[in-house]
Amino acid sequence: MTARNEYNVCRDLHKYLDRDLLESARYGFEQHLTECRTCTAAIAQWTTFAGAARNDATQQAFRSPAAEHIAQKQLEASFSQQQALSPWHRRSFAPLMATAVVLVCLLAGAAIFWTRANDPSPKQTAPVPSTVQITRFSMDGSIRQTTGHQGTPIAATPNEQLLATVGKDRVAVAPKGRMVIKRKETTSTLLALNDGWIACQVAKRHGSRQFVTRTQDKRFTVVVKGTRFGVQYQGSSDTRVDELSPLLQVAVTEGIGQVEETQGRTWTVSAAEQLVVQPSGAAEVMPISEQNRTIVSSLLNPSSAPSALTDILAQPNPALDSSDKASPPPALSRGTKTKSSPGVSPGIPRPDGPDASPVSVAEMRQWIGAGRNADAIAVIEARLLKEPGNSELWRLLAESKRKVGDYQGAIVAYQQVIDSASPQMANAARYKMGLIYQNQLHQPANAITQFSRYLADGEPQLLRAEALYHLGRAEYNMGHKASARAHLNEVTEQHSATAAAVQARKLLQQMDL
Amino acid sequence: MTPNTVVRSDEALMTDIAEGDTAALGQLYMRHSQAVRAMIGYVAPAMSSHDVDDVTQEVFLSLGKAAKSYRHEALFNAFLFRIASNRARDWLRRSWVRGRFTKNDDLKIVSTPGAGMTAAPGQQTMLSQTIRQILESLTYNHREVLVLNIVQGLTCDEIADVLNIRPKTVRTRLHRARAAVLQHRHAAIWKDAISETTP
Known part of the structure; x- marks a missing residue:
């Protein structure tokens, strides 16, 4: 047997001990054992160890029969x-x-x-209408029904106006207007206004549901409840913003609206008021112009000829009075550019001062809106020397003086308005005077007088609820709790859907405490 | 035992145990307690004789509880030694935990290896201690395979059945354990014994 074969055979030692070798291999290995002393010694050593271990284990594990019997019973x-x-x-x-x-x-x-x-709960599976019925009123008098979809733009051509019905609400789009209806049935109705005029007639809402109109750039948000209002916004259809026209107009004809700006400013626009935000950022809440009132009315009642609405919209600035439309356009401010369109109204302050040329009333109003109250006061006072009976000038003077903090001067100017203006304008001046007496001058007695006269006017007051609330508050400050409670209760009962009612309730709770 | 006494097989006794016959469990104990005790005492050399008896009792109690799940086609010895192996592992685990949290020297004295084992006279005691030292030098897995092989006489396949591992794994462990034993420093005692017996 060679050395290599011998080595291989030695490797079978463990197999031999494990009895894993076949018969022939086993025979061969046993032949090998006669020659290999190492394997023989290993096997002998292992056999001895195994036998000794087996014997030792048996002995160690042995118990006497008695002990085993006890353990068994246990x-x-x-x-x-x-x-x-x-x-x-x-x-x-x-x-x-x-x-x-x-x-x-x-x-x-x-x-x-x-x-x-x-679980298909009712709230989650509430049928949310994805389509919106749209009625298109064309200039040629034809009316046709179309279907729009939520989330897709709804645009009116220059020759038509649209009226869409969203649940109990109605939304009208003026010519060239464009918007997107994003309705969420379980929360609120959201309109995204891209451009132009829209008018909305919003039904009363319950709970936290709101009707929200948001401009395309999400800068302005108009939140209303049970309101009839219109919104105009200069959107992206123009290549750039027309700096002579208002950036945003919110005209409220019924109810009350809350306008919020992303920069933090908030305005409350009551009925018969409008908010005008200039491209420069200047903003003012003023009485609604007749033009905007007509626009809102015409949009929501399209029975009137759409061509008339187109004519109104073609006028450059809804805030202008008819008497001022013929006034020549003023010079532009330095460095400003605007697109050239016929009939662009003035609105940007002159660089050469108020005495350089005659200033129109509309221009004065623009100055006040832009925050140039001092210039406006100088011009108005100069002009009042020539036209002391012009009530509109007195009203603008009062507004500008109120804004610069000259409340006594504003009171004097409002008094001139009361003395010289029409009954309606005079009554509005009384309301403003009452607010100044109450909030700025802290003279509740005078405020009571003004609010009482305002409410005593035979004409229907647009701000009756607010006036009643302010009257009640002034009476409360004077200590006339009974009459104050009566007026506040009148607000909560007869004008329950107004913001004044909310404030009146708070004041009543305060009085109860 | 009288000639008329019928010797029942282990499987038949397991059936009786499953039906609630406690005497059958006693019979199984009398048959296999010594083998179980020998196995446990060698697999866990650190165990005292009292511990060995206790673990043996636990093994047979477990056997009684597991009688209902016993499959008759399985080898009874494999079934029994598997339980014994598991109980020995449990004891070692518990002992390790106790050792980690107990600092009492008295307990250590009580659990001294072989403290309560039956003493054998003279040479046998020294031989026993040498065997224990050699076994303690092995890992548990190697020791377990070795004990089942040399003490219980099980083949590699039977050990694989007991331990629920592959036969090849058993062979590997057995070879390594055997090599460790033959190369152990105390193995000289066997060499001397062999040199005296071989020509």
């Missing part, structure tokens, strides 16, 4: 006792029960989660 007794135990007394019962309880809880939780995830 085992049988223990086993019998274990068998007799009820399941919940066994040691393994508690962990098993705990595991079972945890599993049941997990399964129950999973089942509840699955049920809620797949």
Whole structure:
């Protein structure tokens, strides 16, 4: 046998001990054992060890028969006792029960989660109409029905105006106007105004649901409840913003609206008021112009000829009075550019001072809106020397003086308005005077006088609810709690949907405390 | 045992145990307690004789509880030694945990290896201690395979069935354990014994 073969045979030592060798291999290995002393010694050594270990284990494990018998009886007794135990007394019962309880809880939780995830609850499956019925009124007098979709733009051509019905609300789009209806049935109705005029007639809402109109750039948001109003916005249809026209107009004919700007400013626009925001950022809440009132009315009642509406919209600035439309356009401010369109109204302050050329009333109004109250006061006072009976000039003077903080001067100017203007304008001046007496001059007695006269006017007051609230507040400040409570109750009962009613309720609660 | 006494097989006794016969469990104990005790005492050399007896009792109690799940096609010895192996592992685990948290020296004295084992006279005691030292030098896995092989006389396939591992794994462990024993420093005692017996 060669050395290599001998080595291979030695490797079979363990197989030989494990009795894993085949008969022929086993025979060969036993032949090898006669020659290999190493393997023989290893096998002998292992056999000796195994035998000694086996004997030792047997001896160590040996117990006397008596001891074994006792151990047997103990085992049988223990086993019998274990068998007799009820399941919940066994040691393994508690962990098993705990595991079972945890599993049941997990399964129950999973089942509840699955049920809620797949439960078609009424709120989630409320049918949200994805289509909007649109009536298109063309200039040629034809009327046709179309269907729009939520989330897609609804645009009016220059020769038509649209009227869309969204639930109980009506939304009208003026010629060239464009908007998107994004309605969420469970929360609020959201209109995205891209460009132009829209007018909305909003039904009363319950809970936290709101009717929200947001401009395309999300800068302005108009939130209303139960209101009739119109919004005009210069959107992206123009290549750039027309610096002579207002950036945003919110004209409210009924109810009250809240206008919010992303920069933090907030305005409350009551009925018969309008908010005008200039491109420069200047903003003012003023009485609604007749033009804007007509626009809102015409949009929501399209029975009137659309061509008339087009004519009104073609006028450059809805805030202008008819008497001022013929006034020549003023010079532009330095560095400003605007697109050239016929009939562009003035609005930008002159660089060469108020005495350089005659200034129109509209231009004065623009100055006040732009914050140039001092210039406006100088021009108006100079002009009042020539026209002391012009009530509109007195009204503008009062507004500008009020804005610069000259409240006594504003009171004097309003008094001139009362003395010289029409009854309607005079009554509005009384309301403004009352506000100044109450909020700025802290003279509740005078405020009571003005608000009382305002309310005593035979004409229907647009701000009756607000006036009643302010009257009640002034009376409360004077200590006339009974009359104050009566007026506040009148607000809450007869004008419950107004913002004044909300404030009146708060004041009543304060009085009760 | 009288000639008329019928010797029931282990499988038949397991059936009786499953039906609630406690005496059958006693019979199984009398048959196999010594083998179980020998195995446990060698697999866990650190165990005292009292511990060996306790673990043996636990093994047979577990056997009684597991009688209902016993499959009759399985080898009874494999079933029994698997339980014994698991109980020995449990004891070692508990012992390790106790050792981590107990600093009482009295307990250590009580659990001194072989403290309560039956003493053998003279040479046998020294031989026993040498065997234990050699076994303690092995890992548990190697020791377990070795004990099942040389003490219980099981083949590699049977050991694989007991330990629920592959036969090849058993062979590997057994070879390594055997090599470790033959190369152990105390193996000289066997060499001397062999040199005296071989021509």
